[in-house]
Amino acid sequence: MDLVPTLISSGWASGVNAYLTVALLSLLGRAGWGEVPGSLQSDGVLIAALGLFAIEFVADKIPYVDNLWDAVHTAVRPAIASTLGVVLAGDSGSTGLEEALSGGGSGAMALASHAVKAGVRLGVNTSPEPFSNILVSLTEDGLVAGVVLLALDHPVPAAVITVVLLVAGAALAVFFIKRIRHTLRVLQRRLRRPPPRPG
Secondary structure (H helix, E strand, O other): OOHHHHHHHHHHHHHHHHHHHHHHHHHHHHOOOOOOOHHHHOHHHHHHHHHHHHHHHHHOOOOOHHHHHHHHOOOHHHHHHHHHHHHHHHHOOOOOHHHHHHHHHHHHHHHHHHHHHHHHHHHHOOOOOOHHHHHHHHHHHHHHHHHHHHHHHOHHHHHHHHHHHHHHHHHHHHHHHHHHHHHHHHHHHHHHOOOOOOO
16 A cells, blocks of 8 residues: 555545545445455444435535534544544554654645535535535545545555645635625625615
């Protein structure tokens, strides 16, 4: 296992959807797809990850509920990514400081991708219809699945793709934030205008 690229990919994926990442790693490990630590393949881990993913699958597709869900998971997703980083590092033979750095690096990557996801979702939720929210959520789930699958067999290309996705997502989040600020300024100016005089 190429540890650093795998940590980058798993960290990014955890920041977008931690429960799906853990569930996929558990299932793929059981299927013999790539090197997955045995502790991630246990029944308890798989059941918990699948159950929480089922809840997130629904919550993540409801406008504004997804924003609340993201807020709650600001600490959860990086924590799960850090745990994955430590487990993956330990499985590759790393010890002590290397495990701590792996956990910290993976957690930092998850925090970055989580922040991008949350920013993009705030922008998407300004749209009056719910379909764009559902489409974005399904796209995120698909990207997470693709990155996790690729990371186990081809960790370096997977890491490159995740960095590109992170940069592109950050640019999109900045665009949405600027658009929201512009809209708020326009609304403020309209509200400050005095009412038209009769006649």
